[in-house]
Every structure is written in C-alpha cells, then in structure tokens.
Amino acid sequence: MGRPRDSRVDEAILTATRSLLAESGYAGLTVDAVAERARIGKAAIYRRYATKQEMVFAAAVHSADLPPPPDTGSLLGDLTVLVQEIVDHVTNPAAAAAIPGLLADVRSSPELAARFHDAFVTVQQAGLAELLGRAVARGELPSSLDIDLVHALVAGPVFATVYLQNRSPGGLAEQLGRIVTAALTEA
Amino acid sequence: MGRPRDSRVDEAILTATRSLLAESGYAGLTVDAVAERARIGKAAIYRRYATKQEMVFAAAVHSADLPPPPDTGSLLGDLTVLVQEIVDHVTNPAAAAAIPGLLADVRSSPELAARFHDAFVTVQQAGLAELLGRAVARGELPSSLDIDLVHALVAGPVFATVYLQNRSPGGLAEQLGRIVTAALTEA
DNA sequence: CGGTTCCGAAACTCATGGTTTCGAAAAGAG
DNA sequence: CTCTTTTCGAAACCATGAGTTTCGGAACCG
Numbered sequence: 001m002g003r004p005r006d007s008r009v010d011e012a013i014l015t016a017t018r019s020l021l022a023e024s025g026y027a028g029l030t031v032d033a034v035a036e037r038a039r040i041g042k043a044a045i046y047r048r049y050a051t052k053q054e055m056v057f058a059a060a061v062h063s064a065d066l067p068p069p070p071d072t073g074s075l076l077g078d079l080t081v082l083v084q085e086i087v088d089h090v091t092n093p094a095a096a097a098a099i100p101g102l103l104a105d106v107r108s109s110p111e112l113a114a115r116f117h118d119a120f121v122t123v124q125q126a127g128l129a130e131l132l133g134r135a136v137a138r139g140e141l142p143s144s145l146d147i148d149l150v151h152a153l154v155a156g157p158v159f160a161t162v163y164l165q166n167r168s169p170g171g172l173a174e175q176l177g178r179i180v181t182a183a184l185t186e187a
Numbered sequence: 188m189g190r191p192r193d194s195r196v197d198e199a200i201l202t203a204t205r206s207l208l209a210e211s212g213y214a215g216l217t218v219d220a221v222a223e224r225a226r227i228g229k230a231a232i233y234r235r236y237a238t239k240q241e242m243v244f245a246a247a248v249h250s251a252d253l254p255p256p257p258d259t260g261s262l263l264g265d266l267t268v269l270v271q272e273i274v275d276h277v278t279n280p281a282a283a284a285a286i287p288g289l290l291a292d293v294r295s296s297p298e299l300a301a302r303f304h305d306a307f308v309t310v311q312q313a314g315l316a317e318l319l320g321r322a323v324a325r326g327e328l329p330s331s332l333d334i335d336l337v338h339a340l341v342a343g344p345v346f347a348t349v350y351l352q353n354r355s356p357g358g359l360a361e362q363l364g365r366i367v368t369a370a371l372t373e374a
Numbered sequence: 375c376g377g378t379t380c381c382g383a384a385a386c387t388c389a390t391g392g393t394t395t396c397g398a399a400a401a402g403a404g
Numbered sequence: 405c406t407c408t409t410t411t412c413g414a415a416a417c418c419a420t421g422a423g424t425t426t427c428g429g430a431a432c433c434g
Contacts, residue, residue: 002379003431009381027295030421041382046423100291103350107287108214113353121351148352149344149362155351156343157336163290164308164342165335166300175336179370186369189410190400196412217390228413233392 005048012038013045017059022093026056026101053105053112060098061119069127075135075184079154080177082127086158087169100163125151141184153180192235199225200232204246209280213243213288240292240299247285248306256314262322262371266341267364269314273345274356287350312338328371340367 016038020029031052035042049055066089070081089095106113128151135141157176161169203225207216218239222229236242253276257268276282293300315338322328344363348356 001433002377003381003433005380006431025295026291031423032421035382039382041384042423043383043425044381047380050423052422097294100287100294104213104287104291107284108212117353148348148354149359152344152347152352152359153366156345156347157339158343159346159351160339160343161335164346165339166304167335172336172339179340182373183366183370186373188402189408190402190412192411193400218392219390222413226413228415229392230394230414231412234411237392239391 009038009040009044010048012040013048013055014059017055018094021056021060021097025097029056029097031055051112053102053109056098057102057112057115057119060095061102061116066123066127069130071131071134075131075138075140076177076181078131078134079180080173082124082131083154083158083176083180084173085127086124086155087162087173090158090162091169096162121151124155128154135184145184150180150184153183196225196227196231197235199227200235200242201246204242205281208243208247208284212284216243216284218242238299240289240296243285244289244299244302244306247282248289248303253310253314256317258321262318262325262327263364263368265318265321266367267360269311269318270341270345270363270367271360272314273311273342274349274360277345277349278356283349308338311342315341322371332371337367337371340370 013034016034017029020033020037024033029052031042031045034055035045045055049058067085070078070085072078072081090099102112102116106116125147129147132141132145132147132150136143136145154176158169158172161167161172200221203221204216207220207224211220216239218229218232221242222232232242236245254272257265259265259268277286289299289303293303312334316334319328319332319334319337323330323332341363345356345359348354348359
C-alpha cells in the first residue's frame with residue numbers, strides 16, 4: 001500500500017556510495033555527499049538503511065556476488081583461484097576503502113557484526129569447504145580439517161599484505177595457493 | 188624554558204585511554220571522556236597529541252615494548268614464540284579495540300600510516316628477519332626468503348582469526364608455528 | 375478518489391573533535 | 405627574587421556530520 005520505492009533510487013545510492021568510497025575513503029564519506037551525488041534527499045537513504053555503516057555494507061560487501069566455487073580438478077588449482085577471488089574482492093576500490101572501516105565499526109555493533117560475518121566470512125568458508133570436500137573425495141586430503149584454521153591461512157595473508165603492509169598482492173594467489181596446498185598435504 | 192610538562196599527566200592520559208578503550212571500544216571512545224577520567228583538561232591532551240588517533244596510537248601501539256627476538260635454538264620454537272607474541276599483543280584489551288580502528292583511520296592519513304607501519308609492521312618484520320637469519324645460519328633454511336611473504340604468513344592468520352572470525356586464538360601459535368616452519372623448509 | 379507511502383529539499387537536534395580563553399601555578403633565566 | 409614562558413584544569417566555543425523531522429508534491433494501491 002502507498003507509493004512503492006523507486007528502484008532507481010536504490011541503485012543511485014549504491015553507485016554514489018561506491019564512487020565516493022573510492023574517491024574519499026571511508027573516513028571521508030559523508031551521507032550528505034552521497035545524497036548530493038545521487039541527487040536524492042537524505043531521507044531516502046535513511047528510509048533504506050538505519051545507519052551509514054549499513055549503507056556502506058550494502059554498497060561494498062553485500063554486493064559481493066561471489067562466483068560459484070571453482071572446480072579446476074586439483075587442490076592447488078582450486079585454492080589458487082579462491083585466493084585470487086579474495087584478492088580481487090579486497091582490492092576492488094570501494095571494498096578496499098570500506099572493509100577496514102567496517103571491521104572497526106563491527107566491534108561496537110553485534111548486529112552489524114553478525115551481518116558482516118555472514119556475508120563475508122561464512123561465504124568464504126562455504127566456498128573453501130566445498131573445495132576441500134572435493135579434495136578429500138579425490139583422496140588428496142584427509143577428512144579431518146579445521147576449516148577455521150584453513151580459512152585463516154588463506155584469507156589472513158591477503159589481509160596482512162593489503163591492509164597491514166599496504167602492498168599490492170600481485171602474485172600472492174599463486175604463492176599462497178602453493179604454500180597452503182603443501183601445508184595441508186604435508187600435515 | 189617555562190613550566191615543564193607534568194609526567195603524571197602523560198601517564199594519566201595513557202592509562203585513561205587504555206581503560207576506556209577496553210570498556211567502550213574505539214568507536215565509543217571520546218576525548219572528553221579521557222580528559223574526565225584522567226582528571227585533566229582537554230587542552231593537556233591536545234598539547235601532546237594533534238589528533239585522537241595519535242593519542243590512541245600512543246596508548247595502544249607505541250607502548251608495544253616488543254620483547255627481544257627469542258632464541259629457542261630451533262626455527263619451530265622461535266616462530267612459535269613470535270606468533271605467540273603477536274597474539275598476545277593483538278588480544279590485549281586496549282590494543283584489540285584500537286587496532287582495527289587505527290587500521291581504518293590510517294587509510295586517510297599518510298602521516299599516521301607511516302607511524303603505524305614503523306611501530307607495528309616494521310618491528311614485527313625485524314624480529315622475524317632476525318629469527319630467520321639464525322635459521323639460515325644453522326642451515327635450516329635457504330637464504331632466499333621473501334620477508335614480506337613470510338610476515339604475511341605469520342601475522343595474517345592471527346588477524347584473520349581475531350578480527351575476521353572473531354575467535355579466540357588459543358592454540359593458534361603452536362599450529363601456525365608448525366605450519367609456517369613446514370612451508371618454509373619444504374620450499 | 376482516498377489513503378498511504380514515497381520523493382527531494384531543507385531545517386533541525388545533538389554528539390564530538392578540535393580550538394581558544396581564563397586565571398593560576400610551576401619552573402627556568404637573569 | 406622577579407620576569408617570562410609554559411604548563412595546569414576548567415569551561416566556553418566552533419565546525420562538522422549523523423540522524424530526524426517537516427514540507428509540498430507525486431505515485432501507487434485499493
């Protein structure tokens with residue numbers, strides 16, 4: 001009942017948020033600037049998102065339409081592709097600007113923390129679990145695997161390279177794919 | 188010349204900042220609250236630190252008086268101890284609250300970024316380089332090592348466990364020590 | 375049509391980072 | 405011992421930005 005939301009407004013908000021994230025970073029992003037760039041009123045934003053964080057989350061993370069888990073036929077190949085996907089997501093300009101800020105804000109909001117975990121960590125771990133399951137089925141790996149540990153081993157170095165060392169992760173996918181494969185098969 | 192700074196004020200600021208970080212987190216920390224808890228004026232804070240970020244940095248990171256690089260006699264032992272030191276630093280309540288926030292703010296301030304990198308990344312890498320040098324001298328490792336990669340391999344999973352997965356890193360030091368040792372010696 | 379919800383625009387509140395001012399106290403310089 | 409400088413706590417002050425509300429008007433459902 002009543003006038004329905006205009007989906008072009010939805011899209012304009014997300015697009016403006018992404019471009020401003022890339023331009024000004026997370027700290028420099030203001031809701032007024034998003035409204036101005038999207039040529040809409042602030043009320044239209046707050047009708048959709050309760051907080052700035054939710055808006056950023058929707059623009060930079062929720063849109064992480066993860067590709068289906070790859071099947072290259074080998075653990076090494078699968079892992080390398082998965083790492084590359086994480087690298088690609090994390091180096092996308094909007095996401096790169098948003099993720100550290102969200103990671104910080106998440107610590108004062110269990111609500112946002114749960115969403116972020118579902119959309120980011122759980123999704124990555126699901127892809128990883130699938131890929132590891134195939135390796136187990138092929139006999140490449142034993143079935144007793146600590147998925148949290150393997151995920152930390154895969155995603156952690158990407159984060160450290162990009163956010164701690166502030167380096168470009170070129171070539172990291174291949175190196176990390178080899179190392180993790182070796183670590184898992186040698187265990 | 189003139190009245191010197193009162194070192195008790197210095198200490199009161201840092202102590203108040205640490206306790207408030209642990210209580211309210213980074214987002215909930217206000218400069219007025221620090222001044223009130225330390226029973227000082229805000230001017231005394233801004234006389235010492237240009238921004239809230241610098242204050243937090245001084246309270247939570249700069250105080251990371253890193254222990255000297257351990258020498259346990261083996262690469263496995265040394266790496267395990269180093270990882271445990273990183274885990275301890277990162278799980279200290281004040282630092283745990285501060286680090287994600289600083290990591291986010293760093294991205295809009297090259298000034299702060301450089302300081303953070305020096306006090307955090309460079310320090311960890313120096314300890315790591317020393318430890319690896321000993322292993323090379325003992326013949327445990329070849330001399331061609333990518334220190335950035337090894338650092339990402341060591342620090343990354345700790346970050347992923349604590350900040351992404353939001354889990355307690357108990358037992359991680361031993362597991363990670365074994366895995367990285369294996370990865371380096373099998374390469 | 376009538377009621378409800380949307381729209382952009384703009385005004386508003388409130389919290390907070392950061393600056394400045396105040397009178398007073400502490401200390402080095404001469 | 406006195407003058408000058410810098411500190412001290414306290415409080416007023418300013419600017420920004422998140423979030424709310426109000427407005428006149430338009431779009432849609434029943």
